[in-house]
Structures are given as C-alpha cells and as structure tokens.
Amino acid sequence: xxxxxxxxxxxxxxxxxxxxxxxxxxxxxxxxxxxxxxxxxxxxxxxxxxxxxxxxxxxxxxxxxxxxxxxxxxxxxxxxxxxxxxxxxxxxxxxxxxxxxxxxxxxxxxxxxxxxxxxxxxxxxxxxxxxxxxxxxxxxxxxxxxxxxxxxxxxxxxxxxxxxxxxxxxxxxxxxxxxxxxxxxxxxxxxxxxxxxxxxxxxxxxxxxxxxxxxxxxxxx
Amino acid sequence: xxxxxxxxxxxxxxxxxxxxxxxxxxxxxxxxxxxxxxxxxxxxxxxxxxxxxxxxxxxxxxxxxxxxxxxxxxxxxxxxxxxxxxxxxxxxxxxxxxxxxxxxxxxxxxxxxxxxxxxxxxxxxxxxxxxxxxxxxxxxxxxxxxxxxxxxxxxxxxxxxxxxxxxxxxxxxxxxxxxxxxxxxxxxxxxxxxxxxxxxxxxxxxxxxxxxxxxxxxxxxxxxxxxxxxxxxxxxxxxxxxxxxxxxxxxxxxxxxxxxxx
Numbered sequence: 001x002x003x004x005x006x007x008x009x010x011x012x013x014x015x016x017x018x019x020x021x022x023x024x025x026x027x028x029x030x031x032x033x034x035x036x037x038x039x040x041x042x043x044x045x046x047x048x049x050x051x052x053x054x055x056x057x058x059x060x061x062x063x064x065x066x067x068x069x070x071x072x073x074x075x076x077x078x079x080x081x082x083x084x085x086x087x088x089x090x091x092x093x094x095x096x097x098x099x100x101x102x103x104x105x106x107x108x109x110x111x112x113x114x115x116x117x118x119x120x121x122x123x124x125x126x127x128x129x130x131x132x133x134x135x136x137x138x139x140x141x142x143x144x145x146x147x148x149x150x151x152x153x154x155x156x157x158x159x160x161x162x163x164x165x166x167x168x169x170x171x172x173x174x175x176x177x178x179x180x181x182x183x184x185x186x187x188x189x190x191x192x193x194x195x196x197x198x199x200x201x202x203x204x205x206x207x208x209x210x211x212x213x214x215x216x217x218x219x220x221x
Numbered sequence: 222x223x224x225x226x227x228x229x230x231x232x233x234x235x236x237x238x239x240x241x242x243x244x245x246x247x248x249x250x251x252x253x254x255x256x257x258x259x260x261x262x263x264x265x266x267x268x269x270x271x272x273x274x275x276x277x278x279x280x281x282x283x284x285x286x287x288x289x290x291x292x293x294x295x296x297x298x299x300x301x302x303x304x305x306x307x308x309x310x311x312x313x314x315x316x317x318x319x320x321x322x323x324x325x326x327x328x329x330x331x332x333x334x335x336x337x338x339x340x341x342x343x344x345x346x347x348x349x350x351x352x353x354x355x356x357x358x359x360x361x362x363x364x365x366x367x368x369x370x371x372x373x374x375x376x377x378x379x380x381x382x383x384x385x386x387x388x389x390x391x392x393x394x395x396x397x398x399x400x401x402x403x404x405x406x407x408x409x410x411x412x413x414x415x416x417x418x419x420x421x422x423x424x425x426x427x428x429x430x431x432x433x434x435x436x437x438x439x440x441x442x443x444x445x446x447x448x449x450x451x452x453x454x455x456x457x458x459x460x461x462x463x464x465x466x467x468x469x470x471x472x473x474x475x476x477x478x479x480x481x482x483x
Contacts, residue, residue, distance in 0.1 A: 120325035120384075123279050124339035124391060125315030127307050134342055139329050216329050217373025 003183040007190055010177055017173030018194050024091055024159050024169060025198070029152055031095030036102025040140070041132055043107060061100035066158045069093045074165040090162035098155045105147045109140045142213035149206035153199055160195075170194055231290070232257045232395045232426040233278060238287035240273060240450075247273045248284065249450040255395065255443075260427045262437040262458075265447035266473065271430045274447065275399050278428065279317040280310060291316045292394040315343055318388030322400040324380040326372040326387070332359065333368040336387045344391070351390070358386040362416050378409030382416055389420075396420065398429040434477045438462050446470050 007014070039058065043051050061069070074089040084092065113136065121131045141148070160171040170191050178187035213219050233255040240248040247270040255261050263271040276282040278289055280297045289296050296313045298304055305313070326335050336355035340346040346354075359365045362382040372380055381401055388396060398417065402410040414436050421427060421440045431437055437444060437458065444461040446454040446469075454461065454470050465471050 114325070116321060116323050116325040117327060119281055120319070120321060120327070122311075123281060123314060123317065123319035123397075124387070125311040125343040126339070127311045130342050134338065135327055135329075139327075142329060213329075216371045218328070 003181070003186045006181050006183065007177065007186055013173045013177060014170070014190060014194070017168065017170040017191075020168060021159050021170040021194070022198070024087070024094070024162065024167070025156055028091045028094035028159075029098065029155055031091065032098035032102055032155065035095060035099025036106055037137060039099065039103035040106040040110065040137070043103075044110070044132055044136070045128060058100045058103050061097055062104060064097075066093070066097050067161045067164065069097050070161055070165050086162070086166045089165060090159070090167045094155060094158060094162075097158070098151060101151050101154070102148070105144050105151065106140050109144050110136070113140070139218070142216065142218045145206060145209060145213060145219075149203065152202055152206075156195065156198055156202070231255060232259070232292055233428065234290045235274075235278070236288050238274070238277060238284050238289065240270075240277060240282060240284045240286075247450050248277070251287070251447075251450070251452055253445065253452070255426060255428055257394075257426050258424045259442045260421045260425075260429070260440050261443045261445060262441040263428065263430045263445050263447060264432075264434075264437060264473075269447040270450040271447045272399055275397050275428060275430050278395075278397055279314050279319055281319075311343070315339070315391050316394045317397055318391050318393035318395070319397045320381070320384050320388050320399065320401050322403050324372075324377070324384045324404070326380055326384055328372045330371075331368065332364060332370050332372070332375075332383050335372070335383055336390050339387070340390050354390055355386065358389050359383070361389075361419070362386045363412070376409060377405045378412045381405065381413045385413075385416055385420075389425075395426045395428060398427060398431070400430050400432065402431070402433060432477070434462070434474070446473070 039054060042054055070090060070093040073084060073093045074086060077084060077089070117135065118131065121135050126135070159169060162169055163172040163175055166172075174187040174191040178184040181187075210219050231254050233253070235251055235253040238248055238251040238253075239246070251274060253261070253274075263274060265271045273282055277284045278291070278296075280289075283297065288298075291313055294313055294316070296305070297310065327338065330338060333352065333355055336358060337348070337351040340351040340354060341348060356365065356368075359368065362385050364379060364382050364386065367375065367379065367383075372383070375383065385396075385401075401417065402413050405413065410433070414433065417427070417429070418436075418440055429437075429441075438461075439458075441458045444456060444458050445452055446461070446467075448469055454465060454467055456466075461470070462474065465474060
C-alpha cells in the first residue's frame, strides 16, 4: 500500500479539514469586510478624537504578527475573564486582523476619491450615511478589487496558523496524518493542492467581478 | 422655521454676504436677489469670487457673514445664529440644483440611475415615479437614447446634459450653474448652452457663472459683475453689454469681444 493509498483511505479527514477551513475562511472574510467598511465609515469625516485612536488601532494590528494575535485571543483573553473556544478565537482573530488591512486598503483609495463627486452628492441633499453607502463605498470597492483579492489570499493562508491554537482545519488534518503514518511530504502536498484550489477559485471570482467595474470605466482590462 | 425674510417671493436672496479665505476677502458685503423665473448671470475675471458666491448659495462654501435664503428659507444657520443640523441643511440644499464645471456624475451608476439616485434616496420618491421623471428629463436634455450607458462612455457635452437632468430631477427652486461649459471642447459647448437656453425659456430660475458673453446676453434677465468680491455693476443685459457704467467692465468686455454662437 503506497503512501498515497493511505491518504486516499483517510480522505474523510482531509475533507472535514477542508470544509472547516472553508467555513473559517468564509466567516472571517465576511467579518473582516464588515469591519473594514465599518472602520472606513468611522474614519469618514469624524473628529480627530475618534479617528486618532482608530488609526492607532489599525496600525497596531497591521504591525502585529497574526500568530501572536491568535495566541492573545485564545490564551490571553481567559485571563481577563473572556473565554472563546479555539474555533471562535481563530475566526475572530482573522476577522479583526484582516479587517484592519481592508480598512487600510479602503482608506488609501478614499484619499484619492474625487471631491467633486462628494460635492455633487451634498448639493443633491445627501447626508453622510447615504453618501457613504450609496456613492463612496461601492466605488471604493470596485477600485480596490485587485488589492482585496490579494488580501483574501493572505487571509486564506493565515487560516493555517490556527492549527497552533488547536483548530482542526486543513493543515491540522495534514499534520495529524503525517505524524500518524510518517508521510509528511505526501500529506502536505495534498493540502497545498487544496489551498491552491481555493485560491484559484477565488481569483476567478474576483476576476469576473472585474467585468462589472470595467463596464463602468474603473478597470482598463 | 425662518420667517424673517424681507422678500417673500425671491427664489434666492442674499444679504451682506462676506467670505474670506485666510486673509483674502473673496466676497465683500454681497447683496443679490433672484426672483422666481429670473436668470441671473455672474460675470467677472478669475479670482473675482464668482464661483465662491455661487457655491455659498447651497452652502458648499460657508460664508463668514451674511444670510442666504432659498425660497424664503434660510440656509446653513438658523435666524438666531445656531448652526443648522446636517439633515436640515441637506433638505434646504435639495431645493437647489447644481451643475458643475467638471460634471461630477457618479461613474458607478448608469445615466438613468444618476438621475434617479437623489429623488429616490434623498427625497424618498418611489422608483417608478423617479424613473418616469428621469425619463422625461433625459428626453428634455436630448439624452433619452442613453439610459443604460455609463458616464465613462459619454462625451463631455453628454455628461453635462445628464448632470443638468440630474439636478432638475430634484425639482429645485433654483438651478445653479458653475461654468457649465468651461471644461468642454469648443464644438460641444453649443449643445449644452442650447439645453440651458431651453430651460430659461421654460421659466426656470437660474443663477449662472459663465464666460460665454453672447450667451449671457441672450438668456439673462440680470447681469452681475463681480470684481475682487464686490458687485461693481449690475444691470439688464442690454445695458450691461452696450453701455457699461464702469471702466473696469468696459475693459473686461473689450477683452471678451468675440461673440460666440449661443
């Protein structure tokens, strides 16, 4: 029986790890996206008293290794009385961490947003909320699409760190199989395939979205 | 709200308006009254404060002193000097329709949705009602074939005509035009001026900053000349263009003596 046959027999473990990774990834990027948009909204036209701490928070997150944030949430929070299981610590850490990156990507684009469009909206009676959600945000998302796609791949790869805080996802499945049967090479090659498959699927989706924005003149593809 | 208004029928009335940027006085004690149905053109060399004056009318610039009423309603601050809350300000602003030099269409929305956006999401009109109105207005500006086009596919003249329809869709008390043809290729100027001329014939109240002298002469009821933030001359167009009172205006008109087709 070859090493590959062993892995085939254990395919159920890979599959459950794969589904778990997909679930963690899906939930955390939705969370990260909402956090990113929320931070951008709060930064928009607010007073310095609010924007300063937010900017510091965003920068602090970006300068922190992801693994340490995951450790902090899982092992650190119980010391102040908040106990999250490994799974939710992982999803939370990913969402907050990449949410800050999303916010920074959005903010970079916001800085070059044409002020005339905002004046036009104000002249037509728009107030902050509607202006943000109907006019600013959709355009910012269309314009930052390639960067967001890139960030999503980072987020996917960061899910692998969660093996260290005992989340049973894809890398954990490979880890456990490789140590049970002593076949690290084959086990890890299989998970690379899974990660690539998710990434490629994501790239295709992001690229398809590009047609939507190209029609509006945001992309020159 | 604001009842203490001297001229109950004026679409716009501006009193003692002053504004400085840093130490430079851009507007000095400006008085201007625009009656309903009237077309007022503001003329002056660049830096004279004419765009600032126009932008004060819908509070895109905050004046330092003075008052502005749109159809009897004070904009920006309450009569007792309290600043106006944003929602209230937005409501008064929606009484004005502004057309910009740089069009400022929303590029992620198609032509129809550019025009229906504010009526639906600011004024709370139903989608059907807003689209009926937009269809009629796009027809009026000659853009009815372009409902589904996105702004990036339009020429400058077409963009400006959509922007005019967008402003009209608010059914404003007054239309404000800030150099509407200055960013256009010369051969596209005519199509935009023709639309504005039609509007004036239909009785729309308009305040316009423009460099098109022949056009100003043809459509205006009142011409105002601004110099260093002061209104130094105001007259009906015939008087203004044929027998200006000041040397400054005479000189200005000599430099603009090429009458363009309007």
